[in-house]
Amino acid sequence: MRLGKHSLLVASGQAAITVALLGILKAGDHFLSAPSLYEGSKTLFRENFARFGIEVEFVDDPHDIEDWRRRVRPNTRAVYGETIPNPKNDLIDIGQIAAFARDEGLPFVIDSTASTPYLIRPLDHGASIVVHSASKFLSGHGASLAGVVIDGGSFDWAAYPDKFPQFSTPIGGPGTPTLVEKFGNTAYLEYTRTIIAGRLGPVLSPLNAFLLQQGLETLSLRVGQHSRNALTVARWLDAQPEVESVDYPGLPSNPSYAIARTYYPRGAGSVFGFTLRGGIRDARTLIDSLELFSRMSHLGDVRSLMLHPGTTSHAHLSAEERDRLGIFPGLVRLSVGIEDENDLVADLEQAFAAVRATNAGTAQAHVAALDEAELPLSA
Template sequence: MKDATIALHHGFKSDPTTKAVAVPIYQNVAFEFDNAQHGADLFNLDVPGNIYTRIMNPTNDVLEQRIAALEGGIAGLAVAAGSAAIHYAIQTLTQAGDNIVSTPQLYGGTYTLFAHLLPSFGVDVRFARDDSPEAIAELIDDKTKLVYCESIGNPAGNIVDIEGLAEVAHARHVPLMVDNTVATPILCKPIQFGADIVVHSVTKYVGGHGNSLGGVIVDSGNFPWAEHPQKFASLNTPEPAYHGVVYTEKFGPAAFIARARTVPLRNTGAALAPMNAFLLLQGLETLALRMERHTDNAIQVAQFLKAHPLVAWVSYAGLADHPHHELARKYMGGKPSAILSFGLKGGYAAGVRFYDALQIFKRLVNIGDAKSLACHPASTTHRQMNEEEQAKAGVKPEMIRLSVGIEAIEDLLQDLDQALRQA
C-alpha cells in the first residue's frame, strides 16, 4: 500500500465484536489473562498480548504499527511525548560512562536533555562543530552508543546528509538515530538512507491539530546488535530488570524496540494515553493530504518574504538558493516540510513588533498544526541557551520561526504583509 492508504488502513480492519471501522479507544488499565499459564507466558514474552496499558494497549498498538509501516521499520513503540521517545531510545542503549554524538542544530527541549539531564546520569553528549559527516566522525570512540540528528533541524531548517551520517556511524559500529518529526514519513524516510532508529514527536504534524501529546520510536530492524555483544551488552546479556531475558536471542532484529518497551517504558511509565492515541490516529489519517497543502503554502510564504523589502533574510531549504536545497531534493523531493525562519531588517526590536502584530498566525511554541503558528526561538524554545549556544543551534536574536499551516494562502500572505508594515 502507498503512504496515504497505510495511514488509513494498516494494522486494523474492523472491531471483531462490533464491526466498528474506527479504531476503538481501549480506555482501560489492565487486561484479563485466560489462566495462570497465559499470564506467565505473557510476562515471559513467549506470546503476544496485552498485560497493562503502561506497557502496551490495543489502541496504541495500531498507532505504533502505522508509524512503523510508514517509516519502513520492523516495529514501533508509542509513548507519552516526543521527549520521552528520544530519552527512552537513548536509555535503551546507554549507561553511565557511555557517550552519544549529536549534530548541534537541535530542538531546544532536546538540547536541554542532551546538555544537562543525560550528563547527570553519566551519559556524555558530544556536540559536533556542524552537521557534516566529517564533524560527527571525529567525535566517535569506543564508548559511543549512537549518532543523533534531526532530518530537518528545528528551528534552523538545515537538512542533514542522512546517508553520509549513516556511513560514518556504521563504519564505527554504532547506529544512527534520526528525529523525523518535521519531515514526517510522508516527505522523508530516513531508514531508506541508512538510519537505524527513528523518533517522532507525533504531537506535531502527525496529530496535526494541537490537541494531543505523543511520541513514537521506530526500530528499523537492520542494525546488527548481536555482532557487537560487548558494545551493546544491554541487548546481548541477561536483562536483570526483566527476569534475565537476552533480547537479541528472544527477539532477533526487534531486540532494540523490545527492550525499549520492557525496560525504560515499563519501569518509568511515560505511557501514551489511549485517548491520545485515538486522536493522533485521526490526525494520521489525513497526514499525506495535509503535507501537500503545508508544503505548497510554505514555498509561497518563503518566496513572499524573500521578495519583501523589509525582510533581511529567509531560511527555507525549498528555495533554490538555500545551501541545503540539493539535500532537500535528495531526501524530501524538494519539499522540506513547512517550517521556515526569517529576520527583519530592523533586527530584534522590529521582530518583536512584527510578532505582536500577527492576527492569523498564532503566537505559540508548537509546530505542525493545521493552523499557522509563529514563535521567537531566542526568547522561548531556545531561551535556556546562551548566545553562543543559540548561534551553534542556528538561532539568531531576530529570528522568527513560522510553522505554515493549511489556511488559504491569500489570507496568510495578507497577515504577514500587514504585520511587516506595522513592524
C-alpha cells in the same frame, strides 16, 4: 521502501527521545550528535543525561564526516540527528551520516518530527531508529501529546555484545535466552518497550492514542498542503526588503537546497525562520500585527503559528550563544499551517505594512526630536 519492524508509542516526543536513547545508552557511555537540534533535546542531553553519566558530544560541522569520525571513542554508542532542524532548517546528509555510523558499528537515531514519513523515510537512507513527537504533524490538531519510536530492525546488535550487553546477556539468568536470541534484530525495541518504557512509565493515554489516530488519517493531505504553503510564504518573505534572510531549504539560494532536492522531493517542510533587518523592534511589530498566525511555541499544527526564538525557546542561552546559532534578535519562526495561501500572504502583507508604518513613524519622530533639539541653537 524499508518499513519499520516494530514501534512503540509513548506519552510525548520527549519521552520517545528519552526511551529511544536509554534503550541503547548507560552510565559511562558517550554519543555523538549533529549540532542543530530541538532545544529541548539539547538540554535533555546536556543536563539530564549528564546526571545519568551519559555524555553527549556535538560535532561542529555535520557535513564533514571526518569531524564525526575523529570524535568516536571506545565508549561511543550512538549517533543522533534530526531530519529538518528548526528554526534554521540546516539539513544534514542523512545517507552520509548513516554510512559513517554503520562503518563505526553504531546505531543512528534520528528525530523526524518536522518531516513526518510523508516527506522522508529515514530508514530508507540507512537510519537505524526513528523517533517522532506525534504531538506535532502526526496529530496535526495540537489537542494531544504523543511520541513514537520506530525500530528499522537493521542494526545488528548481536554483532557487538561488548558494546550492547543488554541484548546479548541472558535475560532470566544463566541458561535463559538473550534478547537477540529471542527477538533477533528487534531485540532493541523489545528491550526499550519492556525494560525502559515499561519501567519508567511514560505510557500513552488511550484518549491521546485515539486523538493521534484521528489526525494520522489526514497526514498526507495536510503535510502536502503545509509544504506548498510554506514554499509560497518563504518565496514571498524572500522578496521583502525588510527581510535579511529566509531559512527555508526549498529556496534555491538556501545552503541546504541541494540536500532538500535529494532527500525531500515532496517538500522541504513548513517550520522555518526568517530574520528581519530591523531586529527585535521589527520582530515585535510584526508578531503583534499578524492576525492569522497565532503566537505559540507549538509546531506542526493545521493552524499557522509564530514564535520569537530569541526571547522564548532560546532565551536561556547567552547572547553570544544565540548569535553563534544564528538566533538573532530579528529571527521569527513560523510553522506554516494549511490555511488558504492567499490568506496567509494577505496577513503577512498587512503585518509588514505595519512594520513599515512603525519604522516611518519612528524615523519621523526622530527627525522631529532632532529639529526640536536644534531649536535653542538657532534661536
